[in-house]
Amino acid sequence: MTTSIDVLGDLPTTAAHAADLFIATTRRQPEGPVHVVLTGGSTGIAVLRAIGARSSEIDWSRLHVWWGDERFVPAADADRNDRQADEALLAHVPIDAANIHRVAAADGPLGDDPDAAAAAYADELARHAPPGESCPRFAVLMLGVGEEGHTASIFPQSPAATDPNVACAVRDCPKPPPTRVSLTFPTLSAANEVWLMTTGAGKAPAVAQAINGADPLDIPAAGPRGRVLTRWLLDEAAASALPARD
Template sequence: MSQTSPGDRVDEALADSGLPTPDVVIEPDADRLARSVASALVARLAAAQAVHGTASVVVTGGGIGTAVLERVAELAAEPEHAVVDWAAVDVWWGDERFVPVDHPDRNELGAREALLGKVPLDPERVHPIPSSDAGFDEPEEAAAWYAEQLAAAAGDGETLPRIDVLMLGMGAEGHVASIFPDSPAARDERPVVAVRDCPKPPPTRVSLGFSALAAAEEVWLLVSGEAKADAVAQALGGASPLEIPAAGARGKQATRWLLDTAAASKLPRE
């Protein structure tokens, strides 16, 4: 009798999901990309609040992710763009480095400097992944705690809350969050996973898993630079999430690939 691995189940779930075809938006350069995404994010959060009264976003680190948050902060300071009630926005993280809270590698630190410290968020609605000095000896403990926080925010016995927009960067080899190609995290079905021996420093991390990424209403992949063009083309060309994890990042309502020209340079020309 044949056996099905977790990785096979990920592939099958994507094939049978009936999810919408990903949208691809291409901007001339990284700066234009960051500004475009920032405007779209403000509009999307405002729209979510108009329907639900609140909005929720998963933020990402990296150069383009931080640039987007900086542009959002600029928009928030302009009266004509003050359309988001920041006190009613929940902020989560897609992944985090398991290092001390003030370590420069922390995604949380970059997000707070770029945006979170500049808008009037409710501290109770900001949900950072624990640092290594927050009372958790092992990343597995931090991952379990973060999964509990997500479930508590969801309520009604659900595992994950409503996430309106989940933003992800992508590495040159196709990783998203801290899910790297052919890694244990790429085969893990839990919503939050500990990552050890990561091929990119720092080696120990905590990351949302594929099941959490797939629970978001919209997944936005923010990618800039020619070094990532091959992985973009493979992900959009049907690669396995085990080989190119970005291919497995799919939202329930929409998946948007937001690229600059360099990152899109290997896509087929129509």
């Protein structure tokens, strides 16, 4: 397993670089479905917009789209990661709706039950998994990093950090909305490539701690690692607490 750190000048150049990498990585995958995991947040959505600007370079018929976490709110709520991704990218590209795998909403058929939503998401992941595995072998799994070090919806000292299931309900999150559904560390680390993408000086301390091997219970961004590659995509501000690089 390799770790790489890509430091770009600012958010637009970080997003453009991530789009370059996404296109190259998805295009070199072997025949068959290509499973990718998207993330929200300001950096994640900027990346999706950058991908959308070059959407003609992607074979959307092969892609299956998932999310590392979702805010457990009604389907039309602007806080949902999938709604933001629709607006930034998915509503504008020729992807089959059946290949977009959404977490159940709080007003959906499962009702206001995040545990049921997490279990249903785990079942959906299992349906697309190779034999003997619990989820697809994701080609790319994108994650953001919060100022306190959270990633997906796993916050510091959260029970989600030690949950052994494929996906779990997360309650009492310190940032609104308080109830969410998240993939767990074992599932987040099932990807061939994990990309941790973030920008801004407020993220610098958490980024440095995560890269330097912090306890994932304290800094959850230290937890997910790709089977082949863990890639950090940072602007100069987010990388400012790292040692100087030649």
